[in-house]
Amino acid sequence: MTAAPALLRTAAELRALRPDRGRRRGVVMTMGALHEGHAELVRAARAAVGPGGQVVVTVFVNPLQFGAGEDLDRYPRTLDADLAVAAGAGADVVFAPPADEVYPGGEPEVRVTAGPMGGRLEGEHRPGHFDGMLTVVAKLLHLTAPDVAFYGEKDAQQLALITRMVRDLNFPVEVVGVPTVREPDGLALSSRNRYLSRYERNIALALSRALFAARDRLTAETALRVRAAASGAPEGRAAALAKVGESRASADAHALAHASGGPAAALAAARPVLEEARGLDVDYLALVDPRDFTDVPDDFQGEAVLAVAARVGTTRLIDNIRLWFGASA
Ligand SMILES: Nc1ncnc2c1ncn2[C@@H]1O[C@H](COP(=O)(O)OP(=O)(O)OP(=O)(O)O)[C@@H](O)[C@H]1O
Ligand SMILES: CC(C)(CO)[C@@H](O)C(=O)[O-]
Numbered sequence: 001m002t003a004a005p006a007l008l009r010t011a012a013e014l015r016a017l018r019p020d021r022g023r024r025r026g027v028v029m030t031m032g033a034l035h036e037g038h039a040e041l042v043r044a045a046r047a048a049v050g051p052g053g054q055v056v057v058t059v060f061v062n063p064l065q066f067g068a069g070e071d072l073d074r075y076p077r078t079l080d081a082d083l084a085v086a087a088g089a090g091a092d093v094v095f096a097p098p099a100d101e102v103y104p105g106g107e108p109e110v111r112v113t114a115g116p117m118g119g120r121l122e123g124e125h126r127p128g129h130f131d132g133m134l135t136v137v138a139k140l141l142h143l144t145a146p147d148v149a150f151y152g153e154k155d156a157q158q159l160a161l162i163t164r165m166v167r168d169l170n171f172p173v174e175v176v177g178v179p180t181v182r183e184p185d186g187l188a189l190s191s192r193n194r195y196l197s198r199y200e201r202n203i204a205l206a207l208s209r210a211l212f213a214a215r216d217r218l219t220a221e222t223a224l225r226v227r228a229a230a231s232g233a234p235e236g237r238a239a240a241l242a243k244v245g246e247s248r249a250s251a252d253a254h255a256l257a258h259a260s261g262g263p264a265a266a267l268a269a270a271r272p273v274l275e276e277a278r279g280l281d282v283d284y285l286a287l288v289d290p291r292d293f294t295d296v297p298d299d300f301q302g303e304a305v306l307a308v309a310a311r312v313g314t315t316r317l318i319d320n321i322r323l324w325f326g327a328s329a
């Protein structure tokens with residue numbers, strides 16, 4: 001049986017439970033309502049610090065990162081179930097402080113500013129969100145003093161901003177990103193999925209389907225290019241192949257002549273999936289450079305993030321995947 005993690009409420013309790021010298025502390029920050037995505041972060045933390053290290057899961061619904069009219073009041077609070085998930089994944093400590101432990105002086109006047117990256121995509125649609133998020137992450141890093149901290153790639157812009165803050169402000173911690181955990185049908189796990197009715201969940205599947213459509217388009221175009229490269233240049237070849245009755249090879253060569261295989265093709269594959277999903281209200285679909293979340297140009301080479309945010313009814317969901325552009329990964 002897995003031992004129940006210690007449930008701590010104060011920074012003093014957390015300080016008293018520091019791991020022995022030479023043992024590492026790994027931290028997973030959450031807003032609770034834990035699911036398998038969170039569990040994966042906890043398992044990654046356990047693997048990184050080893051059996052003798054200490055894994056701390058923080059559970060705190062941070063008012064500072066919610067805008068007016070967002071879901072702060074109805075955000076699910078499920079601490080008993082969270083303790084069970086944390087235990088099952090191998091956490092030693094759950095740190096669930098009350099708001100006045102995190103903000104003893106009330107709303108902080110001095111805050112972390114997210115900078116230009118924090119004004120794009122999520123930041124544009126949730127003004128102030130990233131300042132509030134980084135402020136609490138900075139505080140939780142001070143309170144938990146980890147050697148290593150784990151964040152999900154599901155929140156790709158958040159991960160990029162935390163990485164940037166740690167670098168820009170010299171936090172002595174290693175930041176590790178963990179790949180997105182999905183349901184078998186593709187839906188990214190998210191605490192907010194609990195808001196969805198069955199009908200809405202079906203609509204929400206369009207987010208991951210759009211991302212996968214882009215990935216599949218790039219894969220298909222790469223395969224075409226490899227096939228054509230084995231036998232000469234595409235457009236003239238299409239006509240020549242057609243003449244000798246090689247219709248399939250001719251069609252491939254023709255498709256190749258019109259395939260860009262670049263960012264525009266990825267967006268063109270994803271967009272119709274979102275447009276055709278009735279009941280989905282899209283905030284953005286964007287292909288961005290993971291270093292600063294600016295849109296990539298059409299001659300971009302390297303790894304990009306295809307990110308989407310949309311509302312289904314009153315629920316707002318985000319998702320993203322990484323795509324590679326260029327000769328080889
Ligand atoms: N499906 C997932 N796969 C991997 N990591 C995830 C997943 N969902 C959330 N995380 C990560 O867990 C951490 C805590 O996230 P949070 O508590 O906000 O959960 P969430 O499911 O993203 O909630 P919400 O639905 O409110 O966005 C973050 O680092 C987040 O990126
Ligand atoms: C990092 C975080 C715990 C800060 O409140 C939150 O933004 C989240 O759960 O992703």
Ligand code: BAL
Nearest residue numbers: 031065066129155158
């Ligand atoms: N999962 C990111 C935190 C938020 O949406 O506020």
